[in-house]
Amino acid sequence: MMNTEHSLSAILPMQIVMITGMLVLLLDSCIPAWRNAKILSPGLSLIGVGIAFLSSLHILNNPPVGKLFGGAITADPFSQACSIILLITAALAILIAMTYLENMDLNHGEYYCLVLFSTSGAMIMASALDLIVLFIAVEILSVALYVLAGFARTKVRSEEAALKYFLLGAFAAGFLLYGIALIYGGSGFIGLNPTTNLAVIGKSLSMISQPPAMMIMGLGLLLVGLGFKAGLVPFHMWTPDVYEGAPTSVTAYMAAAAKIGAFAAILRVLNAFIPISGYWLIVIEVIAVLTMFGGNILALTQDNVKRMLAYSSIAHAGYLLVAVAAACNSGSKQSILQQATAHSSAFGAAAFYLLSYSLTTIGAFGVLIWLSKRGRDIQTLNDLKGLARTDPAAAYTMLIFMLSLGGIPPTMGFMGKWFIFNATMQSGQTWLALLLGVASIISIYYYLHVVWVMCFQEPEEGTHSVRAESANGVQTSIYVAVGSTLLFGILPNLVQPLMDAASSLLRP
Amino acid sequence: MAITTQHYLILSAILFTIGVIGVLIKRNPIVIFMCIELMLNAVNLSFVALGRHYGQINGQMYVIFALAVAAAEVSVGLGIIVAIFRSRETIDINEVNLMKF
Secondary structure, eight states: OHHHHHHHHHTHHHHHHHHHHHHHHHHHHHOHHHHHSTTHHHHHHHHHHHHHHHHHHHHHHSOOOSOBGGGTBOOOHHHHHHHHHHHHHHHHHHHHHHHHHHHTTOOOTHHHHHHHHHHHHHHHHHHBOBHHHHHHHHHHHHHHHHHHHTOSTTOHHHHHHHHHHHHHHHHHHHHHHHHHHHHHHHHHHHSSSOOOBHHHHHHHHTTOSSOOHHHHHHHHHHHHHHHHHHTOGGGOTHHHHHHHHSOHHHHHHHHHHHHHHHHHHHHHHHHHTGGGGGGTHHHHHHHHHHHHHHHHHHHHTOOBHHHHHHHHHHHHHHHHHHHHHHHHOOOTTSOHHHHHHHHHHHHHHHHHHHHHHHHHHHHHHHHHHHHOBTTBOOOBGGGGTTHHHHOHHHHHHHHHHHHHHHTOTTSHHHHHHHHHHHHHHHTTOHHHHHHHHHHHHHHHHHHHHHHHHHHHSOOOTTOOOOOOTTOHHHHHHHHHHHHHHHHHHHOGGGGHHHHHHHTTOOOO | OOOOHHHHHHHHHHHHHHHHHHHHHOOOHHHHHHHHHHHHHHHHHHHHHHHHHHTOSHHHHHHHHHHHHHHHHHHHHHHHHHHHHHHHSOOOTTTSOOOOO
């Protein structure tokens, strides 16, 4: 009994988020007065996220000892670092949703409960040590996101986005599950007991020379499944359509949270498979290069801002995958100590980049929401023409987000790319680091194009942006995002505890 | 000829492939969805066969998890399809395609 309580207290942050979600759903559907007071559901959600944040910080400082749930879940510092980034994302997403939903007449409490459910799913993805728990976590995240993508039920594009996301997501889930089955089968050849536990698999893999073919196939299928979720290049087809069609507040949340969850899972899974990295590292490197260049080149031609940000998010997934490749590179040329240093700095870089990417993406979509008129979204670059004159505050915050996405100092995006570049150099993959630099230079063109349209073009006649009557939610969120993008860009040491926590994940 | 674990695994691989091909060539979301279910159930067959082969209960347990998740997916997916049919009177994938490059 003692053991169960111990386990339950270690997953307290996820439980708090989930229970808050259920409470919001119940109160919203049972009490009409609650439903009419539009502020209560997001308020309660924010309180829940805040408590979960504190609880996560507490667990980070006092990590639980021993196995939790028989080793199926872990509460190590890496999982808590990812949870903290996710909870920040969720809080910002709830704030921008308050304004957006009111603008679009979609103000239903279910929205917040779905955001909370998917956040808890992503948090479990970061903590799952057993592959079947990972599968369930992926589904908790995805099923809530399918509904969110179709949240604007009367808009055909939103419905279409939901259908596409759902069909491709379920398709990917099939690959993910088949990969798990094959890894389960393959683990019977190497250990004493067949298992899907990553810690056990990692340990037994480090003791053998030739892994079973079934396990390699399983890992491949698992990566296809996770690659779909993260939007890596051969599996990215859904990203632009879904990001464009889904309500903007959902796109902002989805772009950040799904990516954090997917990369936390990719990092943890591949970390366990490092002993056999000779079989798959080259695949990861190739996908990373394809993703960086594919995303950036496709983004060049877009004139729809949401679509451009979707392609840019693909490119950012590529940069993150470079960090993954750096973390998993165990080249024979290096000493054990060098390998360990490169491993931990790559994990720290990935965590920093995830935080910077989430803050900036949510901020950029937040500016679009800030500008959206009642019942109408900002979609194309034309809508942003001459924004610096009609609405300077929005234009200059957008400018900072674009600089950060493009990786120009003194923003957080620059520091993130610099950390990844450094880690890749340390791990001895110079060519990958150089390609990362080239891809970033390509991306600067289309980010600066947005800035050029905003600052140096005349506003079109009669397109005065009308702000929402109560834009407090989105404004708070944007200012927090801008503030931290600049602050952490200038003083990245402030994020050091988070990076240390993420880099404490050891090689098997 | 005795039926061994290998036979089950091969059958499951064939079923999975049929499911994948179906998803790629069919145009009706409901049929695509049935193919996805076929994929998931093919995996379930693998799990059960492997669990029996190793004499472990884990395989069967994973199937229960997978079934529960698939049921949740069905309910959400059919909901989305019904919502689309209500607003467009068609669910053909070629027509539900406003957004392109």
